[in-house]
Amino acid sequence: MTSTASLPGAAAGPVEDLAPVIRRLGREERAEMLAHFLRLDEKSRYFRFGYPAAENTIRRYCEMEPVLEPVIIGAFIGGTLRGIAEIRPLENAVHQEAELAFSIEENWQSLGLGHTLMAEAMVEARLKGIPKLQLSCLPDNFRMRRLAEQFGAHVTRQTGQIRCEFSLQRPGKLTTAGSTAWQ
Numbered sequence: 738m739t740s741t742a743s744l745p746g747a748a749a750g751p752v753e754d755l756a757p758v759i760r761r762l763g764r765e766e767r768a769e770m771l772a773h774f775l776r777l778d779e780k781s782r783y784f785r786f787g788y789p790a791a792e793n794t795i796r797r798y799c800e801m802e803p804v805l806e807p808v809i810i811g812a813f814i815g816g817t818l819r820g821i822a823e824i825r826p827l828e829n830a831v832h833q834e835a836e837l838a839f840s841i842e843e844n845w846q847s848l849g850l851g852h853t854l855m856a857e858a859m860v861e862a863r864l865k866g867i868p869k870l871q872l873s874c875l876p877d878n879f880r881m882r883r884l885a886e887q888f889g890a891h892v893t894r895q896t897g898q899i900r901c902e903f904s905l906q907r908p909g910k911l912t913t914a915g916s917t918a919w920q
């Protein structure tokens with residue numbers, strides 16, 4: 738899976754001519770993933786991990802050898818990995834559910850890249866037959882919440898976090914939201 742797209746939010750400014758390349762990352766690209774995580778600004782890192790994760794913690798996270806292989810979708814801009822969508826199967830889940838997470842570097846946020854990665858993640862999850870995706874974010878992560886809602890998530894508030902659940906068996910809304918990712 739590799740695709741290119743224009744950034745709808747980047748009609749003017751330094752990123753106007755840069756089209757992201759969206760593709761899956763292989764295990765051998767963990768160094769790129771780590772470098773991307775370490776480039777996240779403080780707030781984005783906090784939003785991504787749910788706490789101010791230290792470099793060593795992020796290193797260990799990238800080196801993890803999970804029993805069930807995750808699907809990592811990357812957004813490369815000008816050859817550099819600027820955004821990631823992770824689909825990580827939950828090892829203890831009865832019905833092959835998976836956890837979803839996003840990280841986009843600060844200068845590339847609010848340009849529609851999250852929308853594109855979400856649409857790709859939904860396609861990948863459906864292809865893998867995953868029936869349900871879960872995503873957790875902090876209560877003040879309004880952008881993530883808005884994005885999840887656009888893709889039909891059922892959103893609930895839990896202690897200290899927002900939980901978004903995507904049911905991929907339900908036809909309609911997800912397909913509609915995903916198909917309008919890029920014009």
Ligand SMILES: CC(C)(COP(=O)(O)OP(=O)(O)OC[C@H]1O[C@@H](n2cnc3c(N)ncnc32)[C@H](O)[C@@H]1OP(=O)(O)O)[C@@H](O)C(=O)NCCC(=O)NCCS
Nearest residue numbers: 781784838839840841846847848849850851852879880883
């Ligand atoms: C959250 C994140 C994935 C969103 O991706 P993005 O590329 O910045 O977002 P998009 O440009 O696709 O915009 C998503 C929606 O949020 C809306 N939005 C943007 N800023 C917002 C804000 N401050 N409040 C509410 N909605 C906001 C956008 O308008 C868009 O909705 P629209 O299509 O109706 O206009 C990205 O900002 C990110 O990686 N942040 C840091 C890490 C993180 O928060 N991860 C989530 C937890 S796993």
